[in-house]
Amino acid sequence: xxxxxxxxxxxxxxxxxxxxxxxxxxxxxxxxxxxxxxxxxxxxxxxxxxxxxxxxxxxxxxxxxxxxxxxxxxxxxxxxxxxxxxxxxxxxxxxxxxxxxxxxxxxxxxxxxxxxxxxxxxxxxxxxxxxxxxxxxxxxxxxxxxxxxxxxxxxxxxxxxxxxxxxxxxxxxxxxxxxxxxxxxxxxxxxxxxxxxxxxxxxxxxxxxxxxxxxxxxxxxxxxxxxxxxxxxxxxxxxxxxxxxxxxxxxxxxxxxxxxxxxxxxxxxxxxxxxxxxxxxxxxxxx
Amino acid sequence: xxxxxxxxxxxxxxxxxxxxxxxxxxxxxxxxxxxxxxxxxxxxxxxxxxxxxxxxxxxxxxxxxxxxxxxxxxxxxxxxxxxxxxxxxxxxxxxxxxxxxxxxxxxxxxxxxxxxxxxxxxxxxxxxxxxxxxxxxxxxxxxxxxxxxxxxxxxxxxxxxxxxxxxxxxxxxxxxxxxxxxxxxxxxxxxxxxxxxxxxxxxxxxxxxxxxxxxxxxxxxxxxxxxxxxxxxxxxxxxxxxxxxxxxxxxxxxxxxx
Numbered sequence: 001x002x003x004x005x006x007x008x009x010x011x012x013x014x015x016x017x018x019x020x021x022x023x024x025x026x027x028x029x030x031x032x033x034x035x036x037x038x039x040x041x042x043x044x045x046x047x048x049x050x051x052x053x054x055x056x057x058x059x060x061x062x063x064x065x066x067x068x069x070x071x072x073x074x075x076x077x078x079x080x081x082x083x084x085x086x087x088x089x090x091x092x093x094x095x096x097x098x099x100x101x102x103x104x105x106x107x108x109x110x111x112x113x114x115x116x117x118x119x120x121x122x123x124x125x126x127x128x129x130x131x132x133x134x135x136x137x138x139x140x141x142x143x144x145x146x147x148x149x150x151x152x153x154x155x156x157x158x159x160x161x162x163x164x165x166x167x168x169x170x171x172x173x174x175x176x177x178x179x180x181x182x183x184x185x186x187x188x189x190x191x192x193x194x195x196x197x198x199x200x201x202x203x204x205x206x207x208x209x210x211x212x213x214x215x216x217x218x219x220x221x222x223x224x225x226x227x228x229x230x231x232x233x234x235x236x237x238x239x240x241x242x243x244x245x246x247x248x249x250x251x252x253x254x255x256x257x258x259x260x261x262x263x264x265x266x267x268x269x270x271x272x273x274x275x276x277x278x279x280x281x282x283x284x285x286x287x
Numbered sequence: 288x289x290x291x292x293x294x295x296x297x298x299x300x301x302x303x304x305x306x307x308x309x310x311x312x313x314x315x316x317x318x319x320x321x322x323x324x325x326x327x328x329x330x331x332x333x334x335x336x337x338x339x340x341x342x343x344x345x346x347x348x349x350x351x352x353x354x355x356x357x358x359x360x361x362x363x364x365x366x367x368x369x370x371x372x373x374x375x376x377x378x379x380x381x382x383x384x385x386x387x388x389x390x391x392x393x394x395x396x397x398x399x400x401x402x403x404x405x406x407x408x409x410x411x412x413x414x415x416x417x418x419x420x421x422x423x424x425x426x427x428x429x430x431x432x433x434x435x436x437x438x439x440x441x442x443x444x445x446x447x448x449x450x451x452x453x454x455x456x457x458x459x460x461x462x463x464x465x466x467x468x469x470x471x472x473x474x475x476x477x478x479x480x481x482x483x484x485x486x487x488x489x490x491x492x493x494x495x496x497x498x499x500x501x502x503x504x505x506x507x508x509x510x511x512x513x514x515x516x517x518x519x520x521x522x523x524x525x526x527x528x529x530x531x532x533x534x535x536x537x538x539x540x541x542x543x544x545x
Contacts, residue, residue, distance in 0.1 A: 076439075078436055095441075095444075
């Protein structure tokens, strides 16, 4: 579904991505975590075709990303800026469908279905600014769902809502994934969230970012906010991801490569991810 | 404070001012011959409402303003859009705009009168010139202020740049453009009356000049009063339309003054 190889990007002299390798299989929900400012958003924008990376390759469904891929939707962190305040909720949700043609009625039906999926059919006629933050982000998710993308990118989608809403939205994403089977790449700085939501957690280093960890999450399904979070494996994984994010066990180039390129097939599910990560050496840029 | 109470305070202020002026005139502190009594001006103003000559002059001024404003919108809004969306256009036109904008429009009156066949055309040309600036600047800033994330959201669904302008930039700049129209409308009235006062022709300004040469200060002030009322009405109607049309803008901008 998604193949990223040796992706680099620099803003002038500042190198944000230092050679990222990542493969995401069809139907997977991959969480990408990393310290703040590590280039997570740059990675997402490169996948989404919003930014032309300075080096490397991104393939979505086998096709190189040159412009925005057809079957892709992005949910941004800042819902209040990403929803259009002059349109009703229903019009916001159906807007992307205009690009696909079709008559107004079928677009409206699709929008209503998507709003029902996120539990907000009653808000259709309201304006985004009349809703709470959590509800607005649900609308943004509904907009992506109505578009029925093969790949959904989420950029810190729950970074601006309170803790309770955040949990609700995490469960919403899990539920959406179960019912639609779409591939999701979710970017977050929240370690707990990445383990709770993901099938896999990919850890990026500080910029220039490389993949320093790729862990398979095998927790009992369906996940539950209370039970999952007290599961020993969850606690274990969370600690492991936490160490990787802080760079405490971040490895050299070897770790970055094995972690990245083996991808989903790797037996990267155990906390003892890679012996090379044992030394607290700074990440060396890939040659 | 509720709106009704705010309005009441305003009315009280105006009534107080009129009472003071009336008292100053009646006690002779201000010579009523130099500045007529407030009551005289008000009755004069009421009488003007049935004065056919005055009403037709008002009509002339208002239609010049309307034509000038429409032409200004047709010129300045597309230009502002081009400047607000294409940085190269802005960079090359900006110095010219900054140079032309501060020129007082009346300074261009002789040129306008020379260039245009009729005084009416020259007047409209000056209205267009002057009201272009607030329209241009507001359109420019409105488009430049479009949230990049809003544009990016649309791009992320594969929309091209034409659709981004049509579906995001224009609606989001619309409140700014409308504010530009409102400011331009006030400016148009000022320029119209000024040109009429200086160059003659037809319009409220001409009516005032004639009343003045007939030494009818009460009529001069009554006509001036109506000009002010017209300006106030146009402004508040447009402001009301703005807040009704762009409820989302105010809801979002919070307390932003319009």
